[in-house]
Amino acid sequence: MPIVAPITMATPLLLATEGFGIDLDILNDNLVNLAILIPILVWFLKGFLGGILSRRREAILQDLNEAESRFAEATAQFEKAQAELAAARETAQTILRDGQARADAIRAEGEQRTIAEMARLQEEAKADTDSEARRISNELRRSTAEQAIALALQDLPKALPPKKQAKLLAATINSLG
Template sequence: MTSISPLLLATEGFSLNTNIFDTNIINLIIVIVVLVWFLKGFLGGILERRREAILADLKDAEERLLIASKALEEGQLELAQAQATAQKILSDGKKRAMAIREDSEMRTIQEMARIRQDAVANLSAETARVVELLRLETARFAVEKAIAALPGKLNASIQAKLIDRSIEALG
């Protein structure tokens, strides 16, 4: 504490110097006014240009935001339309596939029925052909048997009667 006391004694207390020339208040006021006047134009211009640049950037950003918002809305609308179109194409494709499948099934059934009818017709024709062959074979066999049996059963008088009847039948 002893080192602070001599310092306080040397200054003789605290007081305000009101002498304008001694304190350079006029010089300070002049310097401050000149600085404010010169810096107002210089700093004010810089600040004004900066303010205008910031406002221009904000305006540009707002315009780009509006354009992007409109593009987003259009994109969402186009997406919705594309999804609706895709859904319609898918639905139409399913319907078409179902119609093709049903048509194919109907054609298969009809073809199977036609094949069955052809098989039945072929079977009937084959049956008739076999029956005709059997009838012809039976008739041929009967004629051969009759011809083989005739010589032993025909005598001269029976042969003469048979010839007379054949001549009468022709005449």
């Protein structure tokens, strides 16, 4: 047993002189560790995270500026398109009114031409009727005159002497002439 006694005496001395050990006093050790670790992390990560956040912030601001400029451009194009649409609608209305007026004018002109053509056809029909009536009247006169002459020529030799017959025949031929 003599060997055990010297080891037990040397153990507390050995523990005190050797490196790290486990300290179960959590409040004391952790607060010191955290008080040292947090400022180091803040100081170290400040530049690293600050740079990342700064670049991200600049990228977001640039994206926002681009979005605002695209929005302004889209708004301007939309307003321009609305103005063009309004102008197109006005032009369409004008074309529609002009087309309607032209259709009315063409319809009225067509009606006038139809009335004029009907009047012309009536005049031509009347002229044709008058012409045909004159032709028929002349034909009837001629036919009547020929029949009268034929009858007169039949009865004339019995009623008139030959000299008077020749004279009457010459006068009739001259009047028909």
